[in-house]
Amino acid sequence: MSERISQLESAIHAAACDGRIPEQVLRELAAAAGVDLLVAQRAACRVGVWPARYARNARQLSIQEQLALLESHVLLVGLGGLGGWLLELLARLGVGSITGVDADRFEESNLNRQLLGNAGNLGQSKAEAAAARLAVVNPAIQLTAVPRFMDEALCARLLRGMDLALDALGGLDCRLSLQQAAARAGVPLVSAGIAGLTGWVAVVLPGQPGPVQWLGAGPTGSAATPEEELGNLAPTAAAAASLQAAEALKLLTGRPPASGMFLFDLMDGDIQRIRL
Amino acid sequence: MRVNVKCFATLAEKSPPGGVCQVSKGADAARLMQILGVPAAEVKLIFINGVAAEPDAPLRDGDRVGLFPAVGGG
Numbered sequence: 296m297s298e299r300i301s302q303l304e305s306a307i308h309a310a311a312c313d314g315r316i317p318e319q320v321l322r323e324l325a326a327a328a329g330v331d332l333l334v335a336q337r338a339a340c341r342v343g344v345w346p347a348r349y350a351r352n353a354r355q356l357s358i359q360e361q362l363a364l365l366e367s368h369v370l371l372v373g374l375g376g377l378g379g380w381l382l383e384l385l386a387r388l389g390v391g392s393i394t395g396v397d398a399d400r401f402e403e404s405n406l407n408r409q410l411l412g413n414a415g416n417l418g419q420s421k422a423e424a425a426a427a428r429l430a431v432v433n434p435a436i437q438l439t440a441v442p443r444f445m446d447e448a449l450c451a452r453l454l455r456g457m458d459l460a461l462d463a464l465g466g467l468d469c470r471l472s473l474q475q476a477a478a479r480a481g482v483p484l485v486s487a488g489i490a491g492l493t494g495w496v497a498v499v500l501p502g503q504p505g506p507v508q509w510l511g512a513g514p515t516g517s518a519a520t521p522e523e524e525l526g527n528l529a530p531t532a533a534a535a536a537s538l539q540a541a542e543a544l545k546l547l548t549g550r551p552p553a554s555g556m557f558l559f560d561l562m563d564g565d566i567q568r569i570r571l
Numbered sequence: 572m573r574v575n576v577k578c579f580a581t582l583a584e585k586s587p588p589g590g591v592c593q594v595s596k597g598a599d600a601a602r603l604m605q606i607l608g609v610p611a612a613e614v615k616l617i618f619i620n621g622v623a624a625e626p627d628a629p630l631r632d633g634d635r636v637g638l639f640p641a642v643g644g645g
Contacts, residue, residue: 377645467643488643493580495642509623510615510641521581522644532645558639560579569618569637 303328303335304342311344318348332435333391337365348433349389360548361389365435367547368392370453370482372445372473373463374421375399376527377487379410380536381463381543382425386433388544393429394439394453397421408529447472454480459546461539462486466520467513474505483552485542487535491525492561494535497571498542498552504571506556530561572596572632578609579639585609594630601626603636615641 306324310316316339318332325335336346340362345353349361356364367390371378374397385393399421401412411424422440429436443449445464450473454460460477462484464470470486477484478501486505487496499505513520538559542552559566573593578586585607594603600617604610604626616639617624630636 373645375645463645465643465645467641470643488645490580490640490642490644493642495639506616507643510643513641513643520644521640521642524581527644558579558637560577560583562583565577567621567637569616570622 299328299330300334300338303330304338307335307339307344308342311339311342314343315345315347315350318346321346331437333365333437336389336435337362337391340365346389346435352389356548363548364389364544365391367458368394368456369543369547370457370460371395371463372450372460373397373465374411374425375405375463375465376408376489376532377536377539378421378461378463379412379425379428380533381461381539382428383410383432384536384540385543386429386436388540389433390436390543390547392437392439394441394457395422395425396441396443396445396449396453397425398442398444408527408532410533445469445473447476450476451480454482457482459543460484461543463536463539465522467507467510470507470510471512474499474507478502483546485539485546485552487539489527489531489535490521492528492531493521493525493559494531494538494561495556495558496535496538496542497556498546498554500552506571509571528561534559534561572598572630574603574630574632574634574636576603576607577635577637578607579637580642581640582609582613582638585638597629599627599629600624600636603630604638607638609638613640614638 321335405412420442422442426440481501484499497506545552555570576592618637
């Protein structure tokens with residue numbers, strides 16, 4: 296295997312032009328070496344060649360940082376409003392392995408904000424839709440799609456070996472148990488919540504407090520949650536997911552994440568970071 | 572004294588005109604919520620000048636106070 300990889304690296308080096316290699320060429324070299332595209336993208340980075348699809352990352356990321364992203368495995372819990380946009384952003388950044396969890400299927404009321412839902416896939420499982428989207432956007436990414444509700448045992452099992460977890464859950468009720476499970480597993484978590492035009496995003500490092508400890512588990516009984524009262528809009532979901540993805544990028548490349556909690560209100564353009 | 576108040580999401584309708592509220596000297600965040608008619612149970616996070624605070628935190632003239640409800644949609 297290692298000889299095959301070093302031959303692949305040499306072939307990539309020879310085929311590169313201006314320090315880049317087009318995806319089609321990389322795909323052919325991967326097939327000749329009997330490896331998948333992700334392995335070939337990583338090999339390219341190791342020999343200092345940018346897979347062309349990531350070339351515009353190069354002014355912001357070193358090639359070692361791109362390689363770190365390609366070698367990362369993240370757990371994405373929820374593939375709805377936040378999760379759909381997050382999956383898109385992670386795939387375009389080149390986060391190599393993603394385990395995506397969601398038991399839901401698409402319904403029409405999701406279409407106002409959920410990137411993975413469309414007129415043609417109503418009724419489809421969100422996990423399946425995630426696989427279909429990645430195949431179109433960045434086929435190198437390895438997705439483990441888990442069409443199941445997150446319970447404690449599944450959560451603990453899926454967190455094992457993860458570099459990072461992303462909380463893209465809807466509602467507050469399950470978030471604290473995810474945060475606690477991530478802390479037990481020693482996995483950093485990037486959490487977010489939205490309602491109407493308001494959102495928050497926070498990095499929760501293992502053992503540190505997170506916003507859900509203040510926000511609670513949501514109302515009991517028939518009381519409406521803020522998101523039920525205000526609904527959710529696409530720009531809010533996309534903005535929160537963007538901030539989450541930026542924190543994920545920093546955590547996965549060893550840069551310091553933003554501390555505290557971002558709050559934003561897209562109605563008046565107010566964005567602030569508070570200390571918990 | 573005057574404090575600047577920002578009420579988020581479902582609490583936005585309780586924001587004072589111009590985002591400014593007049594409170595008596597020595598008032599705390601709980602008193603401010605009372606004046607604004609914001610039910611304390613709906614406020615999950617209070618922050619004063621960008622730092623999380625408790626309801627009994629005393630306010631000072633010119634403070635920026637934020638009131639945040641249980642926002643958790645996704």
